[in-house]
Amino acid sequence: MTLFTLQSALRVPDHVVVRELEGEAVLLNLDTETYFGLDEVGTRMWQLLTTLPNAQAAYDALLAEYDVSPQTLADDLRALVQQLLDHGLLAVAEA
Numbered sequence: 001m002t003l004f005t006l007q008s009a010l011r012v013p014d015h016v017v018v019r020e021l022e023g024e025a026v027l028l029n030l031d032t033e034t035y036f037g038l039d040e041v042g043t044r045m046w047q048l049l050t051t052l053p054n055a056q057a058a059y060d061a062l063l064a065e066y067d068v069s070p071q072t073l074a075d076d077l078r079a080l081v082q083q084l085l086d087h088g089l090l091a092v093a094e095a
Contacts, residue, residue, distance in 0.1 A: 006056040009093040010049050016089050027089045
């Protein structure tokens, strides 16, 4: 299990293909040939996690965009990131 914190920078590994369609996304791990579907909120989390400097910046942006309690958002974001890390669909960037 890869550990991360909100200060972690995240990146998309080379073996992952991402396709977005109508606000949703499908992530394909070419190494394991498994895919993972994201709904609209999960896709927005993915977009921010993979384009902003770290998970904290993504959290801050999501908190500003969605009407959600800070704790619920933190829990949901951590759970999604951990699932993506566990399935090799996201990686913690090297410092």
